[in-house]
Amino acid sequence: MATSKPAPSSIQSSRAPRIIGESDKREFDQAIQRRVAERAYVLYEASGRQHGNHHSHWLQAENEVLQRGLDIRESGSWLSINAYIPDVSADDIQVYFEPKRVIVRAEKQESTGNSDSGEQRFTYHDIFLVEDLNSEVDPSTASAAFKDQKLTLMVKKNSAGSASASSASNSAARS
DSSP states (O other): OOOOOOOOTTSOOOOOOEEEOHHHHHHHHHHHHHHHHHHHHHHHHHTTSOTTOHHHHHHHHHHHHEEOOOEEEEETTEEEEEEEOTTOOGGGEEEEEETTEEEEEEEEEEEEEETTTTEEEEEEEEEEEEEEOSSOBOGGGOEEEEETTEEEEEEEBOOHHHHHHHHHHHHHHHO
16 A cells, blocks of 8 residues: 655645636736735825826836736747746646736745744735737636746637638538
8 A cells, every 4th residue: 555755845836826717807806906006005105195196106006016027939829828936836826818818926925034033924915927918819728837936828829710610611511
């Protein structure tokens, strides 16, 4: 009878990042809005609480929160999307695909410790990576992997025209 030992703690989770669907999109959007609002408020405070700059603070906050940093490559009918995301585990990554856009959310844990008291505290913050896609994709074909701090996403380009042509030829063949 085989027995298993727990994996050493230095080995990261073997789970894959979670690709979320429409049912989880609301919570995902709320996390983005919350983070942008927090950053916009910090910008408002830094400006001496001057009124009238709400729109520019919001746009700047969006620009800072929704970071670029996804490397997209096309190969035939597939897109490969890669990103380096240090200091997170696969369990802390969520991915949302829209037909022409991808958003990655990673919850990053940072420790702050007091060397005198030996006390260590952890803070969490979200990182959002976003990229517009040149091709429309089919979110239902997406897959995700995370290894050695590298996120790899694969998604099939949407071929609605060829799919309907294919089903038309299949229908004709059955007749």
